[in-house]
Amino acid sequence: MEPKVIRSDEQYQAYLAEIHALMERMPAPGTPDADALELLSVLVEAFENQRFPVEMPDPIDAITFRMEEQGLRQADLVPYFGTRSRVSEVLARKRPLTVQMIRALSVGLGISAETLVGANVIESETSKKDDVDWSRFPVKEMVARGWLRKFASKATGSTEELVKGFISSTGLQFGAAAFRRGISGDAYSPSTKHALYAWLARVIQRGRERKDQLGEFDPSMFSTSFLRELAQLSWSEHGPLLAVEFLERRGIAVVVESHLKGTLLDGAALKDNDGTPIIGLTLRFDRLDSFWFTLLHEVAHIWKHVDRDETFLDNLDTTPDDKRELEANRLAKEALIPRVSWKRSDAYLSPSPESIEKLSRELRIHPAIIAGRLRKESENYKIFNELVGYNEVRKHFNLTASAEV
Known part of the structure; x- marks a missing residue:
């Protein structure tokens, strides 16, 4: 032969x-x-x-195989992922790997970066495949809000091109390459990710529009006193507007954009590609207590947790297990009502409109914040309805009740 x-x-x-x-x-x-x-x-x-080409291993399959091979538990992966909840989300395919995770896993577990990035990402980056289902974006709602207006002239008319232009204009990598901007926070879910990315793109877009109005951002300004000073602006009748001005003078863009249907989103904290901090607020609940806690929570994220590759999307109705969410909650609560003052106050020991008003004057914060704390800790949301500041936030930002879903 x-x-x-x-x-x-x-x-x-x-x-x-x-x-x-x-x-x-x-x-x-x-x-x-x-x-x-x-x-x-x-x-x-x-x-x-x-x-018969050999297919590249699935990144999650490669991680679980190495766990079995080395006898590792999910808890053993926390050093590579950051938190237990993040490990669970990644292994359940509810959360993409970030660049930092890929680097850590490649060094720590000896899995090649090429495998961890995944064949589907490589195909996307070389334009061999576009696996984004663009039809799942809430296009009708985006059009109704005027989000896509300036992209209509650039697209040939297809919905896909219209949405692509909107998303790509903000630098977001959606779909297979979304690991470049990780998403944290309890507002995220696979079923709503398209709407959440659309909202996030809009917030980034509007944040950029405000950059000319921002002061210089200096991360060293953050402290517990900084948060406390911000909280005490609630004492004013125009507190929400004063808070936005306070933050923007210090280089933090604040964008108020109602949430999209189906999403349980209260706020977001992120940094744009140039490092500009952006806070997004939905005002999902038009109440003063909700506004002030959400704002302080997102500022705490900017201070402690946000980098250029990660975004926090928060549903503050949930009970978090992520230590960063717990820390943001703690910092917000302490800034609004210091623990020492709270435990000794008549408002805590014997709640009443009078004791709430008394503590409000002592701390120079709005009574709604104290009433909201009592409702949260007692899990009784029927008490002090008249004190939490219903319909007292959106009016400052020219939003109507119809925006609430």
Whole structure:
């Protein structure tokens, strides 16, 4: 048999049979049979690589395989992911791997970065595949809000191009490459991710529009006193507007944008590509107590947790297990009502409109914040309805009740 490049399955099968026969003879190195065996093996391997390419392992399958191989539990992966909840979300495919996670896992577990990035990401980055279902974006609602107006002239008319232009204008990598901006926070869910990304893109867009009005951002300004000073602006009748001005003078853009239907979103904290901090507020609940806690929570994220690759999308009705969410909650609560003052106050020991008003004057914060704290801690949301500041926030930002879903 004169070896040739394999062109057919019949030739492939014949070469396999010849290789098997040669191997049974166990030829000595340097003999004609040994040379024939080597040449046939090369030809067969080349054919198999072309005809039966090996697929790149799935990133999550690769991680779970290494866990089984090394006897690791999910808790053992916390150093690579940051928190237990993040480990669970990634392994359940509810959260993409970030660049930081990929680097840590590659070094710590010895899994190649190429495997962790995944074949689907490589295909996306080389324009071989576009796996984003653009029809799942809430286009009708986006159009109704005027979000897509300036992109309409650039698109040829297809919904896909319209939404692509909107998303890409903000630098978001959506779909397979979304790991470049990780999403944290309890507002995220796979079923609402398209709406959340659309809202996030809009917030980034509007945040950029405000950059000319921002002061210089200096991260060293953050402290518990800074948060406390912000909280005490609630004492004013125009507190929400004063808070926005306070933050923007210090280089933090604040965007008020109602949430999209189906999303349980209260606020967001992120940094734009140039490092500009942006806080997004939905005012999902038009109440003063909700506004002030959400705002302080997001400022705490900017101070402690946000980098350029991560965004926090928060539903503050939930009970978090992420230590960063717990820390943001703690800092917000302490800034609004210091723990020492709270535990000794008549408002805590004997709640009443009078004791709430008294503590409000002492701390120079709005009574709604104290009433909201009592409702939250008692889990009784029927008490002090008249004190939490219903319909007292949106009016400052020219939003109407129809924006609430």
